[in-house]
Amino acid sequence: MKTLLPTCLLCLHAAALWGTEPPDTNYDESKVPQYTLPALQTGSRQHWEKTRRPEILQLLETAVYGRTPGDRLNVATEVTQGPTEVPELRAIRRQLTLSVGLTDRPQQVMQWNVLIYSPLQATGKVPAFLGLNFEGNQTVANDPEIHRSPAGGGAAGKQAARWQVPMLMDHGFALVTAHRDNIDPDNYRNDFSDGPHPLFYESGQTQPGETEWGSIGGWAWALSRMADSLQDDQLIDGRRLAVIGHSRLGKTALWAGAQDSRFRVVISNNSGCGGAALYRRCYGERLHHMLKPVGYWFCRNHATFAEREHEMPVDQHMLLATIAPRAVYVASATEDGWADPKGEFLSLRHAAPAWELYGLDSLPVVDQPEAARPVSSSHLGYHLRQGKHDVTAWDWEQYLRFADPHLTSRR
Numbered sequence: 001m002k003t004l005l006p007t008c009l010l011c012l013h014a015a016a017l018w019g020t021e022p023p024d025t026n027y028d029e030s031k032v033p034q035y036t037l038p039a040l041q042t043g044s045r046q047h048w049e050k051t052r053r054p055e056i057l058q059l060l061e062t063a064v065y066g067r068t069p070g071d072r073l074n075v076a077t078e079v080t081q082g083p084t085e086v087p088e089l090r091a092i093r094r095q096l097t098l099s100v101g102l103t104d105r106p107q108q109v110m111q112w113n114v115l116i117y118s119p120l121q122a123t124g125k126v127p128a129f130l131g132l133n134f135e136g137n138q139t140v141a142n143d144p145e146i147h148r149s150p151a152g153g154g155a156a157g158k159q160a161a162r163w164q165v166p167m168l169m170d171h172g173f174a175l176v177t178a179h180r181d182n183i184d185p186d187n188y189r190n191d192f193s194d195g196p197h198p199l200f201y202e203s204g205q206t207q208p209g210e211t212e213w214g215s216i217g218g219w220a221w222a223l224s225r226m227a228d229s230l231q232d233d234q235l236i237d238g239r240r241l242a243v244i245g246h247s248r249l250g251k252t253a254l255w256a257g258a259q260d261s262r263f264r265v266v267i268s269n270n271s272g273c274g275g276a277a278l279y280r281r282c283y284g285e286r287l288h289h290m291l292k293p294v295g296y297w298f299c300r301n302h303a304t305f306a307e308r309e310h311e312m313p314v315d316q317h318m319l320l321a322t323i324a325p326r327a328v329y330v331a332s333a334t335e336d337g338w339a340d341p342k343g344e345f346l347s348l349r350h351a352a353p354a355w356e357l358y359g360l361d362s363l364p365v366v367d368q369p370e371a372a373r374p375v376s377s378s379h380l381g382y383h384l385r386q387g388k389h390d391v392t393a394w395d396w397e398q399y400l401r402f403a404d405p406h407l408t409s410r411r
């Protein structure tokens with residue numbers, strides 16, 4: 001008989017999308033198929049930078065996330081509140097509306113709300129973490145003055161534990177966040193009639209093309225626009241930015257970091273399939289599991305690799321490699337089999353040759369470390385947290401320690 005409710009912890013995460021576990025999900029390491037990853041082919045540093053890295057980015061566009069349209073952008077900010085001191089959070093709060101349009105189509109503009117906390121004690125401009133939130137800006141901290149995000153249904157302060165605003169402030173970092181649904185609605189009825197996609201449609205176009213961006217592309221693009229808006233900020237140094245995301249927003253953080261070198265540190269928290277995990281391991285969530293509920297996260301061409309992961313021209317170690325020589329941290333959780341923790345680790349390990357090209361050390365281990373034993377070199381970090389699919393204070397402690405040297409130097 002088919003179980004209606006997930007019976008194991010591994011399945012809980014899957015159940016969020018499926019209601020029940022896809023029957024062909026594999027959690028047995030001995031059933032992981034033999035696979036060969038596409039070679040990074042780093043070659044010389046010059047070859048990597050001029051030829052191979054751009055080629056990999058293009059492959060990721062056509063096979064996974066879709067192409068993000070280019071420049072011609074106007075980004076304007078309007079402060080809707082603040083700066084206001086919030087002593088309970090040791091922070092200064094500002095709230096902005098970001099308006100983005102194309103220079104040659106001034107009548108079409110999209111807008112979303114951005115919440116910024118910067119440390120109350122700062123004496124100069126500070127580095128910042130940028131990340132999108134799941135349930136609305138009002139959920140990010142225990143602060144009743146946060147404007148409720150349109151479409152963000154979460155209760156005020158509900159996800160404060162995931163964002164750890166006071167901890168960030170104490171370490172001297174700002175937090176810049178926006179609600180994913182305020183940028184591109186995250187539901188299976190998403191027909192790309194709102195969000196950033198229509199801004200770029202050619203006349204008569206109603207959908208992104210086969211290899212054009214889906215929602216992850218749109219969210220990643222928005223993170224870059226948020227970075228644009230910080231370039232002349234009074235409190236934040238727009239050249240010292242980290243991008244972070246959890247789960248689907250971890251996939252998004254990686255794709256944003258791959259495309260935008262202003263993100264000096266890129267952090268993937270439990271990003272799983274379509275994020276840090278290797279597609280070819282076919283462990284936990286697989287490409288074809290995503291198609292019905294969330295195919296719109298990716299480009300349409302992604303679907304052609306359903307149950308044919310071995311034919312993809314890329315795997316996710318290549319996504320991570322495109323971030324070199326900047327810093328990248330991948331985090332997994334023991335009860336998050338759906339996201340394939342081992343596949344997330346291996347992806348980082350197989351990406352390491354891209355950092356070696358710059359004379360930077362690989363990870364100090366070959367095998368996935370045990371739970372609660374973070375491992376890092378100067379530019380690569382990994383941990384397996386004890387527990388479920390989530391972001392915790394312990395995760396943030398590792399991220400802040402790892403990111404600190406990259407974000408404090410004013411280079």
Ligand code: GCU
Binds near residue numbers: 016246249271272285
């Ligand atoms: C689902 C989905 C994952 C995704 C996660 C999330 O579980 O299958 O790919 O990472 O939702 O974003 O919460």
